[in-house]
Amino acid sequence: MSTATLPPTPKSPGISVGARRKGPKELPKLPLSAFSPPNTGTSDRFPLAPSPSTLQPEEIIDAHVIAPNGDLANWQSQVGQSFGGKTRGVVLSLHGVPQAEVEKVVQECSSASSSSTPVLAIAVPFVLEDGSPSSPPSYLANASSSKPSIVLSTTFKESSPAAIEALTWASTQGLTVNIDVQSDLQQESGWDSLEELLARTTASPDAKGKIILSNILPPPDSLALPIVKLLTHPVYRSYQGRTASLSLFANLFVNFLPPAWGAPTPPTPPPAPPAEGEGDARSEEEREKAARLESKEAKEWKRRIKMYIGPAVEAFGFQRILFGSSPAAPLTSASPVSRAGDWFELARESFAELGVEQDAIDAVFAENAKQVYGESESS
DSSP, X not given: OOOOXXXXXXOOOSSOHHHHTSSOOOXXXXXXXXXXXXXXXXXXXXXXXXXXXXXXXXSEEEEEEEOTTSOOHHHHHHHTTTTTTOXXXXXXXXXXXXXXXXXXHHHHHHHTTTSSSOEEEEEEEOOGGGOSOSSXXXXXXXXXXXXXXXXXXXXXXXXXXHHHHHHHHHHHTTOOEEEEEOSOTTSHHHHHHHHHHHHHHHTSTTOOOOEEEESOSSOOOOTTSOXXXXXXXXXHHHHHHHHHHHTTSTTEEEEEOOOOSSSOOXXXXXXXXXXXXXXXXXXXXXXXXXXXXXXXXXXXXXXHHHXXXXXXXXXXXXXXXXXXXXXXSOOOTTSOOOOHHHHHHHHHHHHHTTTOOHHHHHIIIIIHHHHHHOOOTTO
C-alpha cells in the first residue's frame, strides 16, 4: 500500500523575507496630469454643483392656494417679491365655501381668470361620505375641458363604502381629485385605511382620473422630537415604507405643502430689524440674537423637510410632486399662520440642498402642475 507524498517545498528566493520587507514599500507614482482639471474648453476648474441660493425655478405654478371667495389679493401680498415675477398660474381652492354658493363663486372666478395671475384650475368642495352624486352640479358637466378646469377637493379620514363609491365615481368620470389626508398617519391603521380607499377605487378598469394627496409631504409631525430620534422612530420608518407603497398606484401625485407641525413656517431669510425711529426697545445684541435663533429654526425645518423629501422622491420621482403654498390641514382660528413667500423659499432651498438639477426644480415648481391641470391660456 503506497502512501501519498507531499510535494517538495519550493525554493526560497535569493533574498530573505526579512530583507524583502526592509525599508518602506515604493509606491507607484502618478503623472501630474492625474491631478489636473479636465480640459473642457470653457473652464480651468472642476465643475461644481449649483449653489442652492442660485438654483431657482424658471416658472412657478402654485398648485394649492386656498381662497374661498376667489380673491387672490391676500396670497399676492404674502408672495411679495419671493416669486420674482415667475408666476404662471395658481390652482384655486374653494375650501370652506358652502355648497349652495359654489356655482356662483366658480362663475365669478372663471370670468376673472384673465387677471394678472392666471387660474389654471378651481378646486371645488366634494364630500366623500355623501357617496356618488345622483345629479352632479352643472359646473362638473365639462370640468376637464373648461378654462379654468374644475377639479374636486375633499377630506379623507377613514375608508367607508360611501367614500369608495364617491371616489370611484369621480375617477371613472375622469375628474381630478385633491384629497386632504386627515387620517391618523401616526398609526398604521391610518395608512391602511388610505391604501384601502385607493386600492378599491383604482381597481376599476374605467378609472382614469388623477388623484393628488395632500398632508403627507411632509406629514404631520412634532417638532419636539429631535431629528436624531426621528431617524429610527417607528413612525418615520412607516412613512418610508408606506410612501413606496403609495407610489405604485397609477395617476397618483403628492402636493408639497406647508406641514402641520404646530408652528408657522419660519421666515427665510429672517426679518430685518426695525428701522430707526420705529420705537424698537431691543438692544442691537438682542436683535442679533433673535436673528440667529430664527435662522437656526429655518435650518432645523430644512433638515426635517429633507428627511421627508428623500423617501418621496425615491418613490414618486420628481415628476409626481407639486408645489403649493397653502397648508393642507383645515384652517382654524388657532392654526399657525404661514406666509406663502416664506414657504416657497424654504421649500426651494430644501430641494436645492439635495443637489438636484435644474429640470427637477422646474418639474416640482411648475411643469408637473401643467401636466395635471393643463396650462393657462396666457402661458
